[in-house]
Amino acid sequence: MNTLKDRCAIVGVGETKYTRDSGRTELSMAVEAAKNAIADAGLTTADIDGMVRFTADSTSHSELAAGLGIPWLRYYSELGPLGGAACGLVAQAALAVSHGMANNVLVFRSVNGRSGQRYGSGVVTTRRGQKGSAFTEPYGLLVPGQSSALRIRRHMHEFGTTVRQLGAVCVTFRKHACMNPRAIMHGRPITLEDYETSKMFFDPLRIFDCALEADGACAFVVSSAEAAADMKQPPVLISNATQCMPAEQGRSERGWDDSGGARMAPELFGGAGITPQDIDVIGFYDHFSPVIITKLEDYGFCPRGEGGPFVEEGRIEAGAELPVNTSGGHLSEAYMQGMNQIIEVVRQLRHRSYAQVEDAEFGLVDSGDGSGALVLRR
Amino acid sequence: MTTANFPLPIPNLDNQVFWDNCREHRLVLRRCNDCQESFHPPKPTCPLCSSENLEWVASEGKGKVYTYTITRQPVNPAFRERLPWGIVDVELTEGVHMISNLVDLDPEQIEIGMDVEVVFERVSEEITLPKFRAV
Ligand SMILES: [Zn+2]
Numbered sequence A: 001m002n003t004l005k006d007r008c009a010i011v012g013v014g015e016t017k018y019t020r021d022s023g024r025t026e027l028s029m030a031v032e033a034a035k036n037a038i039a040d041a042g043l044t045t046a047d048i049d050g051m052v053r054f055t056a057d058s059t060s061h062s063e064l065a066a067g068l069g070i071p072w073l074r075y076y077s078e079l080g081p082l083g084g085a086a087c088g089l090v091a092q093a094a095l096a097v098s099h100g101m102a103n104n105v106l107v108f109r110s111v112n113g114r115s116g117q118r119y120g121s122g123v124v125t126t127r128r129g130q131k132g133s134a135f136t137e138p139y140g141l142l143v144p145g146q147s148s149a150l151r152i153r154r155h156m157h158e159f160g161t162t163v164r165q166l167g168a169v170c171v172t173f174r175k176h177a178c179m180n181p182r183a184i185m186h187g188r189p190i191t192l193e194d195y196e197t198s199k200m201f202f203d204p205l206r207i208f209d210c211a212l213e214a215d216g217a218c219a220f221v222v223s224s225a226e227a228a229a230d231m232k233q234p235p236v237l238i239s240n241a242t243q244c245m246p247a248e249q250g251r252s253e254r255g256w257d258d259s260g261g262a263r264m265a266p267e268l269f270g271g272a273g274i275t276p277q278d279i280d281v282i283g284f285y286d287h288f289s290p291v292i293i294t295k296l297e298d299y300g301f302c303p304r305g306e307g308g309p310f311v312e313e314g315r316i317e318a319g320a321e322l323p324v325n326t327s328g329g330h331l332s333e334a335y336m337q338g339m340n341q342i343i344e345v346v347r348q349l350r351h352r353s354y355a356q357v358e359d360a361e362f363g364l365v366d367s368g369d370g371s372g373a374l375v376l377r378r
Numbered sequence B: 001m002t003t004a005n006f007p008l009p010i011p012n013l014d015n016q017v018f019w020d021n022c023r024e025h026r027l028v029l030r031r032c033n034d035c036q037e038s039f040h041p042p043k044p045t046c047p048l049c050s051s052e053n054l055e056w057v058a059s060e061g062k063g064k065v066y067t068y069t070i071t072r073q074p075v076n077p078a079f080r081e082r083l084p085w086g087i088v089d090v091e092l093t094e095g096v097h098m099i100s101n102l103v104d105l106d107p108e109q110i111e112i113g114m115d116v117e118v119v120f121e122r123v124s125e126e127i128t129l130p131k132f133r134a135v
Helices: A026-040 A061-068 A086-098 A131-135 A144-159 A163-179 A192-196 A260-272 A290-298 A307-312 A339-350 B016-023
Strands: A008-015 A050-054 A075-079 A105-112 A200-203 A215-224 A236-243 A281-283 A362-367 A372-377 B028-032 B054-058 B062-071 B085-092 B097-100 B115-122 B128-134
Touching (some): A008 A086, A008 A339, A026 A105, A050 A086, A086 A215, A086 A236, A086 A362, A144 A200, A144 B062, A163 A192, A163 A290, A163 A307, A215 A339, A236 A260, A260 A290, A260 A362, A260 A372, A281 A339, A339 A372, B016 B028, B097 B128
Parallel strands (some): A281 A362
Antiparallel strands (some): A200 B062, A362 A372, B028 B054, B062 B115
16 A cells, blocks of 8 residues: 655745746756755755655756755666656655655756757657657657647547637647746737637647746755754655556557556545545646646546536636646646646645636646646645 | 658567568557557557567558648658648557558648558568558
8 A cells, every 4th residue: 555645744835936947057057956955945955864856857867966966866767768757756755755665766857858859849759660669750750749739639529529628728738827926928928810810730739738848946955844843945745656557558659548547546635544536736747738627637627528628618727617727738838748747736725826726725747648647745 | 752861760679570560561569468459650569458468460451530730841851842741640440550651642632530541661672661552
């Protein structure tokens, strides 16, 4: 049984500015975000004795340790694949802290995702015809957006989900970005009409349906709940952390209806001692808008097939019953591979978001297509 | 039409027989002799029961379009000369899915549920890709 409940906390969060062209190295941004997180916690770099990183990150543990003037780390670890690591890294940090392998673990991600290698072009994700990709890439299935389009097209066919419902997600998150000065799309609202006339990329997905590739870095510090109680910020407890790695599909090529979120939900909420109805705010990994609709279904916020009407009725907007991605998310704040969603939910639970959910107590965050998830608690 | 700019399959010991058959214009699937299920892509053991007791069986080569997408922007240099580009997920009568393309059809005509059958497209000395056409 998963016994992580409330044993650790996220005690400090930090970011760089999110831009389209940082003009800096990923290492230099990692150092800035890490220093911001450490200072936010009221700690010093000397307090950091553990570090976990994305396997996909170009910055190594030892480079960032040197950048922060930390002579050595007691605990280090990393997690792949590609973008879906953030929540699983929090789990690793919490495991290390709760078992005494480290006191304060730094979690970081730094990426020139716009001015450097762009995930959306497939250069990062292609396996050049080897192994399983021999059966997909020769047909031109090369970039992540195409897979997302295949899945939502089937969802539309089975449940009547519409492009206007995808548009509702995009317009909502843009509205949230306009409340958040850190968002790249701050000050640039869109209407459903703008959405419907925007450039089509992976039919039925338009440009606004795709994550906003960006340059930037995020970091946070995980410590014990006990230590957190005496730190500078109101502690945000890790009420649970779960992961899910589905087997490569054998019989059906795309197992979109067998999602990580649906697999994790019982353990995730059960271990935290809550139900989905207790969640006040959500940070979903929105690499593409359709996943917002399917994740609401996967985690049990609405029945299968009803995610489309759920978003169209405005229920995920700031101020409504279940605000999702209140900083603008990957679609409109920046594509920081799930790290910025964790930071925003921490802000919500500190009651310091620009789009504050009143009395927010429980937050849900996830990574990738449901590769990991957290319940965070004030 | 050539797919030279998309990555070509790099056969390995688990799937060489599949590609050898494609070259002879035969579509074959891996089938498990223990749980009797077919699967694709080929793997060394059954993904449902882990059995190593597998055989190659001929597929009927018929199925329906399960889902599709049309790429409309040159997000990758390989697409520059070939937009709009349709990609389909075909559900074969044997129950397995294959990612593929439909030949001899305007991508705008693709529909979920469309009946399709396999055709073969030689793209190199070694590689012939199974594709599909509407029937
Ligand atoms: Zn079997």
